[in-house]
Amino acid sequence: MSLMPAPSAMSDRRDKLRRQIKQEGLDALLVTNFVNVTYLTGFTGDDSYLLVTPTGDLLISDQRYSTQLEEECPGLELAIRGPGSKMLEFTAKALERARPRRLGIEADSMTVALRNALAEALPKIELVATSGWVEELRLIKDKEEIQRTRRACELARRAFDVVRAKLTPEMTEQQVSNELEYQARQFGAKGVSFETIVAVGPRAALPHARPTGRHIGASDFTLIDWGVNEGLYMSDLTRVLATAKISPKLRKLYGVVLKSQLAGIDAVRPGATCEEVDQAARRVIDDAGYGKHFGHGLGHGIGLEIHEAPRLAQGQQRALKPGMIVTVEPGIYFPDWGGIRIEDDVLVTRAGHEVLSSVPKELDECLVG
Numbered sequence: 001m002s003l004m005p006a007p008s009a010m011s012d013r014r015d016k017l018r019r020q021i022k023q024e025g026l027d028a029l030l031v032t033n034f035v036n037v038t039y040l041t042g043f044t045g046d047d048s049y050l051l052v053t054p055t056g057d058l059l060i061s062d063q064r065y066s067t068q069l070e071e072e073c074p075g076l077e078l079a080i081r082g083p084g085s086k087m088l089e090f091t092a093k094a095l096e097r098a099r100p101r102r103l104g105i106e107a108d109s110m111t112v113a114l115r116n117a118l119a120e121a122l123p124k125i126e127l128v129a130t131s132g133w134v135e136e137l138r139l140i141k142d143k144e145e146i147q148r149t150r151r152a153c154e155l156a157r158r159a160f161d162v163v164r165a166k167l168t169p170e171m172t173e174q175q176v177s178n179e180l181e182y183q184a185r186q187f188g189a190k191g192v193s194f195e196t197i198v199a200v201g202p203r204a205a206l207p208h209a210r211p212t213g214r215h216i217g218a219s220d221f222t223l224i225d226w227g228v229n230e231g232l233y234m235s236d237l238t239r240v241l242a243t244a245k246i247s248p249k250l251r252k253l254y255g256v257v258l259k260s261q262l263a264g265i266d267a268v269r270p271g272a273t274c275e276e277v278d279q280a281a282r283r284v285i286d287d288a289g290y291g292k293h294f295g296h297g298l299g300h301g302i303g304l305e306i307h308e309a310p311r312l313a314q315g316q317q318r319a320l321k322p323g324m325i326v327t328v329e330p331g332i333y334f335p336d337w338g339g340i341r342i343e344d345d346v347l348v349t350r351a352g353h354e355v356l357s358s359v360p361k362e363l364d365e366c367l368v369g
């Protein structure tokens with residue numbers, strides 16, 4: 001499989017944006033968020049902007065990327081600045097040539113410094129703040145993006161299977177984390193989606209625990225939250241492994257979280273609001289009496305970034321649509337004891353949903369030593 005999505009998918013995305021630019025009465029949009037530039041062009045480097053106009057596109061980049069640009073976005077019109085040229089001045093010149101009267105800028109990511117400098121260099125161009133245009137397109141994944149996410153889930157599973165089989169009580173959180181990343185890369189991943197969380201016992205109460213020198217054998221369970229980047233797209237999973245005889249408390253809490261997670265997954269379907277899905281899972285934990293121990297939203301979108309829209313949380317009225325991919329990850333946390341979280345990646349389909357990640361989640365005594 002080639003690393004880059006088909007150029008036609010990219011030009012379709014830019015055409016959608018072109019229609020929006022017209023509808024909103026703008027003459028062009030300057031895309032400065034690098035992830036958005038990647039989404040629209042396939043270019044994976046940074047320090048580059050994309051100018052989208054009604055008649056074409058211009059990728060503004062620099063010489064270091066010349067070869068990569070040829071490989072990743074053949075056919076795209078380029079403006080390449082040399083070593084002596086400054087990004088701001090070069091961008092201003094490109095804009096001067098394009099002559100938009102009303103230029104959309106990405107207000108969520110453009111720095112105030114860049115905005116002010118552009119305004120000063122181009123007094124005749126009106127800068128119009130836009131928000132979330134490209135992010136809105138990114139919400140709905142196409143076939144290829146779904147395929148890539150599937151692969152990211154598969155790579156995460158294969159790496160986890162190997163690590164799970166190798167666990168010993170002497171291993172530290174850090175070693176397990178390193179091993180997961182190493183195995184993922186061996187299977188072909190570009191890397192991990194984020195620093196792997198390996199949290200033994202009470203450390204699992206921290207939703208974003210960083211791995212330490214604590215040994216797996218120091219408690220009777222370990223929480224692992226990991227994901228893989230297959231080149232562009234991310235996966236994000238969490239499992240809890242029992243590393244000794246399962247205590248009644250662990251069994252009980254795990255059962256509640258699993259039931260909650262299954263209820264959340266079951267609620268994922270087109271038309272359901274993000275809040276409703278959160279509520280379906282939250283209700284199970286509330287009913288079991290642990291509501292105040294579930295202190296975060298149920299899930300988030302994944303894609304080119306590990307956290308993107310939509311958010312499954314209270315107050316989120318957005319309705320799910322086919323092609324969205326979200327995590328479903330309820331948890332129960334006790335500061336002195338630890339935390340249980342179970343996380344899978346779920347695709348919204350026309351008929352309802354499909355769970356893309358396939359790591360077993362029955363609570364088994366696994367291993368060790």
Ligand code: ZN
Binds near residue numbers: 225226343
């Ligand atoms: Zn996670």
Ligand code: ZN
Binds near residue numbers: 236300329343
């Ligand atoms: Zn997550």
